[in-house]
Amino acid sequence: MEFLQCNAPAPVVDTEAGKVQGYCTDEGISVYKGIPYVANPFTPERRFQSPQPMQPWQGIKVTVSDWPVPQPGRSPAQRLVGRAGDLTLNIWRPGNAEGKLPVMVWLPGGAWIREDATESVYDGSVFAKKGVMVVTVNYRVGVDGFMHFAQRPDNRGIADQIAALKWVQHNIANFGGDPDRVTLFGQSAGAGSVAIILGNPETKGLYQQAIIQSPPMQWLSPAEATRITRQFSDNLGIPADPEAVAKVSFDDLVQNVLKVGEQIKDATQWGRLSLGGTAFLPVADSKIIVRSPMEDLVMNDSNRVPVIVGSTDSEYRLYLMPGSELQKITDKDLRAVINELSLPTGAFQAYIKNSISAENPGDVYAQIMSDYTFRMPALYIAQIMSRNQNTWFYHFSWRSPAYNGLLGAAHFVDVPFTFGTLHTKEAENFVGINPPQSLSDSMNDAWVGFAKYGNPGWPKYSDKDKKTMFFDTKSYLGTLGDQQITTLWENFRF
Template sequence: MTADQTGPVVITPHGAVRGRYEHGIAVFRGIPYAAPPFGPRRFRPPQPPEPWDGVRDAGAFGPTAPKPPYSEAFARYLSDPVIPGDDCLNLNVWTPEPGPGARLPVLVWLHGGALTRGSSAVPVYDGRTFARDGVVCVSVNYRLGVEGYGLFPDAPPNPGLRDQLAALRWVHETIGAFGGDPDQVTLCGQSAGAISTGALLAAPATRGLIRRAVLQSGPPEASDRDKVRRMVRRMASRLKIPATAEAFAAVDRDLLLRTQAEVGRLSSPVLGGPAFGVVVDGDLVPRDPLLALLDGDAAQGVQLLMGWTRDEYRLWFVPGGLLEHIDRLGPVALAAAMARCHAGHEVPRAYRALHPDAGVAEIVGQMVTDHLLRAPLHRLADARPGTSYLYEFAWPSRLPGLGACHALELGFVFDTGEVPESRKLAGEGAPQELCDAMHSAWVRFATTGDPGWQAWDASHPVRIFGDGGPYTAHGPRDAEIAVWSTARTVTEPGPASRIRAPGAEWAGAVRRLRRSAGARRR
């Protein structure tokens, strides 16, 4: 490493980059880890970037991956900057000690956004606070939506996940020059970033690249291939083209994004529907990631920190007034939730008994959250006791109705509660002491593998981050998780004797609820 009047310079395998000193931290933004994924590289696995001569300026965030904007209802709460340009496979590094020899722990951040939105340029994800506390922070851009997760007969699956693998390999080969230790890498992600983290954990190609991992609000999972194909086919139908990568590559990029947004309008993490996702491909993802991790033949020795928010579902239900609409729909909403979870009537009955004062929306939201998120993370912790740590973020937003919703915890994790983009979800007056506690737990985990509370065992310890100081509760979700261990799994709507809503009524409930959600997002 060298430095001049304008900032530190670090040599990477593809050329030198010059960063900036900000608040005593060396920051390098927009470093390409792969070539622009367009032209002949469209829908293909990432390729190394072209080497450059001289010193490349790394003072500003690089281009973001193509993505549609959030709807007006969600844009009130979530920020998603757009930076134009083709060179979107880039990453950022914050380090307190640029140059070889420091051997500091490394945290690699994969943003969320349903694999269709988000970027490393979101101000909430400022890695300066981790570097301030002795951890080199790397945040990554990767391909999104149909560009990154479309399933085509003439292109390899999962190019967006392959981008993330390329970034991990870049970190392993290069982070030592920035002061990081390539043998102490913690891979972290939230929502879609956590799903990606789980898939990469289970991938044989990442062995030796990951020492620890954090999964926040996302389980290891693979999407149904038919579900992803339906997204592609519906886009192709609207565009009047074949459902092939070659045909999609010839479509105007803005038109492709508009079509993707329209086709995905009725999809929801809670309500389901066609969506893009990581799929089993027989190569990078040879089998379902959760099953691979439960079997213990993947990510052996990797320590896990896993968490959720108390009211995940409220981010999808509150914008546009869907929360009240679900309460009014009553049985229709419950039927849709049972369809989403392939569950019989005994499940909502059990939730009603556990939460007699809850409204229909809360029953639906918690039921789906437990089925899709908390139960898989419980299973994973049960399979890896002693090296797994679980937590729940329970502090409620100061904004009406949001509660402790999905993504609210991120300003606390990054200790960036003061930035306006954090206040869009948290409101005014987020407690700094809670930021300190949450951020410190992640720093400790990335540094030592111990976030500061009891590892998972038969007593099921869960750290609660809410009003007041953090505390450990034992089995706070056990009663709800137990419902799923005894529930009947329904793969198709069955006879009236088993499922009272006939198949057509069941499917109609889901369609009506999704249409309501879509109408309120516009």
């Protein structure tokens, strides 16, 4: 549901840097869009540096609109979207709330090269109507967020997210939120970010629980990241240093981000990096990421908070649509990706047996890549975290009718159900025109229950019984199957 602005503005609220005033919707939700939390990181003196505190302003800043950071558009007609400026976040809260509200902080995804905290599908109004405050965060991506330079800090986009969490701790009480009841959640690169933050002991106390939706756990070594930077710079004919890159226009930068993403698909030159889907990934910098995102998650004892983690059944189908790639894949491609991933003998036969359609190599390929990119990382996170903390595991199994039913339970299809934004124009591309409202209600209620009471409403996961919530038209509690498949990944290093 898209909400209209009403005539009355939302209350003026004090933040550490100054006063802000948003607007209220016709359903009584107070909305603040575009609150600065970090000083503009695109200026010459701050470019490619760690986030810096926001400078105070005078008077009341009107916060009724927002924009993402510079990034590629999603169509050739939009070469560049977003703009440089202060980093911002957005807040939805019930206008008549009393007492301290639980807070959910959302990190949007976008393959580390895109993010937009004000996309209509991330509207927090449904959460707010149920008594939960939602904060959505913009952060640096692509070149500014994740390109590796030897003399600059890595993982600047993650550092931005951590700065936003600190902002929440210092300011959210003024909006009626409880800084001691913060649930950090995200999807795709946002979920990978949540996992990285959970693995970093210095973030202890910035949140009390987390939700990880379809986490990609790929990462780069400094040597791999250096190679990406060199390729990026060679494309532009400039030195591979921050001063030279900073002189390039944002339009050319983001177009080159896409170009490098295509170049690394050549497996003969880039090996397993060709399977990552993007050239810009978090870097093991020995600071924010000490070993790898997954290993840090295993080793860190300080952030043992309650966690929900899960994935969709057919994640990778999103990337094989709508360009008909699904129909172009051959058995040769299947064997090549299995070889690249060094999966054990018998993997080809196991995936043929367990695929949606063994007759179509594209369906089998989609399942292998779904497991590599999202599903097995989610399962592994559930396994390791359930041994030390309350953990709930889920699968999103509803098959979308989009693209003549070929999209299925793909990546991102679960997000509009999570937020209750099924009927936004953006969501219709993924869920069709008549998605089941009851499924959205059950998912959103589960997330609200977790934020409010620390329990989504189904039994915790354990290695012993593997209890899993399957979200579908008729959701049900089941046991994770495909043991033959999961065994193939037991020794894989994510």
